[in-house]
Amino acid sequence: MKKNIKVISLVISCVFLFSLLVAGCTNRDAKNGGASSQDGTGQIIESPVNLEMFLVTTLQVRDLEFQNNPYTKYLNDYANVKLKLTVPLPAERETQFNLILSSGNLPDIITQYGYEQLNAVGTDGGLLALDPYINKSQIMKDFHTTELWEKQKNENQNIYVIRSNIKETINPIVLIARMDLLEDVYGGKTPSNLDEWVEAATALKNKYPESTPFSSFGINYLDFFMRSFGVGGSQYKNINGKIIHVFEHPKMIDCINFYRMLYDEGLLDSTFATNDVQDWIDRYDNRKLLVYTGGGTSSWSQNTVPIEQGKPDWFEAVPYPVADGVDPAQVYDFLGRLGGGCIAINAQTKYPDNATKVVEAMLNREFMVFTAWGEDGVEYAMSDGKRIVNPQAANNSYLLRAVYRHMWDSHTLDALDAFFLAGIGAIEDEETRSKLAKTQAANKEIALRESKIAGYDPFEFYIMPSDVSLRSASEREEYASIILSIISNRITMEEYEIQAKAHVEKYSFVKENMQTWYDNNK
Amino acid sequence: MEKTLNSFIEGDKISKRKTRLSINLKKALPFYWLLLPSLLSLIVFNYFPMYGIIIAFKNFSPFRGIMQSPWAGFAHFKFFLTSNDFWRVMFNTIRINILALIFGFPAPIILALLLNEVFNKRFKKAVQTISYLPYFVSWVVVAGLVRSVLSPDGGLVNLILYNIFKTQPIHFLAEPNPFIAIVIISDIWKGVGISSIYYIAAISNINPLMYESAIIDGANRWKQTWYITLPGIKTMITILLVLNIGNIVTIGFEKIFLLYNPLVYSVGDVISTYTYRLGLEQQQFSLTTAIGLSQSVVNFIMVFSANTIVKRISKWSMW
Numbered sequence: 001m002k003k004n005i006k007v008i009s010l011v012i013s014c015v016f017l018f019s020l021l022v023a024g025c026t027n028r029d030a031k032n033g034g035a036s037s038q039d040g041t042g043q044i045i046e047s048p049v050n051l052e053m054f055l056v057t058t059l060q061v062r063d064l065e066f067q068n069n070p071y072t073k074y075l076n077d078y079a080n081v082k083l084k085l086t087v088p089l090p091a092e093r094e095t096q097f098n099l100i101l102s103s104g105n106l107p108d109i110i111t112q113y114g115y116e117q118l119n120a121v122g123t124d125g126g127l128l129a130l131d132p133y134i135n136k137s138q139i140m141k142d143f144h145t146t147e148l149w150e151k152q153k154n155e156n157q158n159i160y161v162i163r164s165n166i167k168e169t170i171n172p173i174v175l176i177a178r179m180d181l182l183e184d185v186y187g188g189k190t191p192s193n194l195d196e197w198v199e200a201a202t203a204l205k206n207k208y209p210e211s212t213p214f215s216s217f218g219i220n221y222l223d224f225f226m227r228s229f230g231v232g233g234s235q236y237k238n239i240n241g242k243i244i245h246v247f248e249h250p251k252m253i254d255c256i257n258f259y260r261m262l263y264d265e266g267l268l269d270s271t272f273a274t275n276d277v278q279d280w281i282d283r284y285d286n287r288k289l290l291v292y293t294g295g296g297t298s299s300w301s302q303n304t305v306p307i308e309q310g311k312p313d314w315f316e317a318v319p320y321p322v323a324d325g326v327d328p329a330q331v332y333d334f335l336g337r338l339g340g341g342c343i344a345i346n347a348q349t350k351y352p353d354n355a356t357k358v359v360e361a362m363l364n365r366e367f368m369v370f371t372a373w374g375e376d377g378v379e380y381a382m383s384d385g386k387r388i389v390n391p392q393a394a395n396n397s398y399l400l401r402a403v404y405r406h407m408w409d410s411h412t413l414d415a416l417d418a419f420f421l422a423g424i425g426a427i428e429d430e431e432t433r434s435k436l437a438k439t440q441a442a443n444k445e446i447a448l449r450e451s452k453i454a455g456y457d458p459f460e461f462y463i464m465p466s467d468v469s470l471r472s473a474s475e476r477e478e479y480a481s482i483i484l485s486i487i488s489n490r491i492t493m494e495e496y497e498i499q500a501k502a503h504v505e506k507y508s509f510v511k512e513n514m515q516t517w518y519d520n521n522k
Numbered sequence: 523m524e525k526t527l528n529s530f531i532e533g534d535k536i537s538k539r540k541t542r543l544s545i546n547l548k549k550a551l552p553f554y555w556l557l558l559p560s561l562l563s564l565i566v567f568n569y570f571p572m573y574g575i576i577i578a579f580k581n582f583s584p585f586r587g588i589m590q591s592p593w594a595g596f597a598h599f600k601f602f603l604t605s606n607d608f609w610r611v612m613f614n615t616i617r618i619n620i621l622a623l624i625f626g627f628p629a630p631i632i633l634a635l636l637l638n639e640v641f642n643k644r645f646k647k648a649v650q651t652i653s654y655l656p657y658f659v660s661w662v663v664v665a666g667l668v669r670s671v672l673s674p675d676g677g678l679v680n681l682i683l684y685n686i687f688k689t690q691p692i693h694f695l696a697e698p699n700p701f702i703a704i705v706i707i708s709d710i711w712k713g714v715g716i717s718s719i720y721y722i723a724a725i726s727n728i729n730p731l732m733y734e735s736a737i738i739d740g741a742n743r744w745k746q747t748w749y750i751t752l753p754g755i756k757t758m759i760t761i762l763l764v765l766n767i768g769n770i771v772t773i774g775f776e777k778i779f780l781l782y783n784p785l786v787y788s789v790g791d792v793i794s795t796y797t798y799r800l801g802l803e804q805q806q807f808s809l810t811t812a813i814g815l816s817q818s819v820v821n822f823i824m825v826f827s828a829n830t831i832v833k834r835i836s837k838w839s840m841w
Contacts, residue, residue: 009552016559098802104584126585274783473799474607480784
């Protein structure tokens with residue numbers, strides 16, 4: 001018996017020991033490829049190399065197939081690779097990206113939103129310098145103007161990260177309203193100023209006491225009327241060449257008083273400060289949210305879901321109300337010259353030429369048109385030189401195609417036209433199709449007009465130095481705390497003024513850094 | 523002669539110890555084999571990675587690796603020790619932990635003592651099971667429940683308050699002081715059952731004859747609890763108190779992160795959320811390692827000091 005116990009305990013401990021030893025082992029896919037073989041004519045052909053790609057998106061991509069589709073095939077054939085794509089869900093994107101960075105184990109090709117973070121990785125030696133490859137490739141060279149290529153050089157004068165091209169995208173932030181609710185409670189009129197918006201919201205609240213005409217989730221989406229006072233968007237503003245914090249803006253107090261009035265009257269959601277994104281979506285879906293901000297030329301698509309569901313909800317862009325004494329250029333959203341989407345290559349990749357070819361393919365206009373319209377004979381058919389869209393096929397693959405358009409922004413005018421034709425093609429009722437076409441035209445007109453007035457963002461190319469960024473790590477949270485506290489009456493106006501002043505003083509180094517950059521680059 | 527005798531006796535003792543050791547080793551060898559994987563696991567996953575502490579003294583880049591990254595000396599320590607943000611979050615952390623210690627530490631002891639007084643075994647088991655269950659619920663779910671129950675917009679607590687006292691809705695999670703109370707209460711609710719297990723086990727080790735003697739001497743239930751039960755679990759209380767004090771500058775990340783919002787930032791921003799912002803959002807690995815190392819040093823000092831004080835007071839200590 002004793003001997004049996006000894007044998008059993010020895011076996012168990014060996015099993016534990018073995019499993020302990022293999023516990024940390026990972027199974028990396030063998031990076032093979034590059035092997036040559038000869039075809040029937042004696043020509044040497046290279047077999048595709050395996051590359052890993054981290055492709056980000058803001059779209060809900062659950063259940064989409066990324067390994068076997070025509071768009072991955074295009075990239076594979078173009079670059080002679082076999083791509084293994086990782087496409088995280090939007091909610092997991094930042095976490096997965098940060099974990100990848102902190103592991104030091106980057107995929108061969110990395111995409112991200114946010115140039116600064118990826119650029120810092122490049123400066124740190126984690127990314128391949130792309131200058132030699134850009135100079136060799138006409139497609140890559142033509143992707144941006146010379147001036148814009150210069151803007152993407154880091155402090156070492158190397159380009160590690162390529163930003164997306166948005167010259168074919170006009171999708172600024174505009175104010176989007178529920179037209180059916182305005183029809184219901186405001187006689188179909190579109191409010192033209194802040195007082196009229198308050199009237200409309202009051203009428204809505206009186207008729208539907210459970211409604212939340214205005215809402216946000218914390219500081220997010222709160223700037224629906226902050227923009228009207230010129231204090232929405234960024235916390236730092238350029239007023240006649242002088243950089244100020246929004247707390248110093250002459251219209252900030254008026255803005256705060258306006259929001260406090262909305263809150264006191266019950267027009268602003270009582271839990272706006274502590275809502276999470278699901279709470280906001282609930283207000284949007286079920287609590288008659290009257291306005292929110294969104295992309296101007298893409299927002300017509302918000303109507304497709306209610307149309308399918310047979311609901312009367314109707315969304316349309318409306319002119320942004322401008323508060324008295326505010327320059328409209330400070331209200332409307334700026335156009336950008338470089339997009340937020342970025343792509344880079346791991347410095348340790350075994351196949352830099354193939355990886356660069358993949359990047360070149362993503363920058364190729366042919367690929368942009370391909371992902372905008374889909375495949376000939378599937379998503380559309382050519383007739384007399386025009387594309388006739390197959391609505392069902394086009395709608396089925398829209399999301400998938402939009403993901404691959406990362407370097408061109410998913411809302412290029414081509415893609416929007418294709419998406420619109422597909423969307424409208426799927427609607428049988430002629431009146432609804434006509435209404436949707438009018439909405440799309442109206443949205444486009446407002447987006448183009450307002451963004452033209454706003455012009456370009458003077459800080460588009462500003463990159464905050466890492467030491468400034470580190471010292472201001474808590475700035476946004478503190479700013480949000482002060483704003484939300486004063487709007488929800490948790491602090492008095494006197495306390496707000498003290499806190500705001502202290503906040504501006506505490507983070508004055510950020511303002512100084514931005515001022516210096518502006519003065520050197522205007 | 524004496525010297526020889528003494529050395530013979532010493533030698534005899536040593537050889538007896540050796541014999542005892544070898545006999546013990548031989549007898550218990552299977553158990554040492556079973557212990558080996560855990561020991562190896564401890565060494566490989568807890569001791570070996572300690573060399574990573576060096577990151578705190580370097581400007582670490584994951585692309586250069588630890589050895590290739592340049593030295594920074596004490597620059598990171600200097601940064602956070604002179605940063606207002608750090609002292610604010612440290613103060614918030616210690617405040618929440620002290621309050622949790624004052625109110626949360628006695629809770630499982632009281633639960634264990636109360637359960638000890640229950641004679642109906644079925645009821646006792648049911649209460650124990652119900653009290654353990656929240657421990658297995660994720661903080662994500664708990665935070666959702668808390669937000670739902672305390673919501674000013676149809677939440678259960680506000681509904682009750684309105685129906686009884688006709689109060690206006692109170693936004694508990696938006697007020698700094700109630701926020702701290704909510705964090706502590708939800709932590710107690712989640713952990714009281716599982717923590718009470720230690721005390722229930724300790725109580726079950728108390729000799730029942732002592733209770734019988736006490737009854738004979740005329741002690742009622744209160745006196746039995748005070749003079750027998752509590753002294754009987756004194757050791758367990760001491761151990762857990764010392765360990766809790768050793769975590770005074772550490773606080774769980776999820777419960778704060780899931781419950782806090784900008785309105786309670788002044789009291790709710792703690793060291794773990796600060797480290798999260800710097801470490802994951804800003805990739806400041808060296809700085810956050812320096813903060814973590816400092817926390818560990820402080821915790822170690824606290825554990826050691828608490829143990830010394832307990833030893834002085836009760837003549838007993840963990841080591």
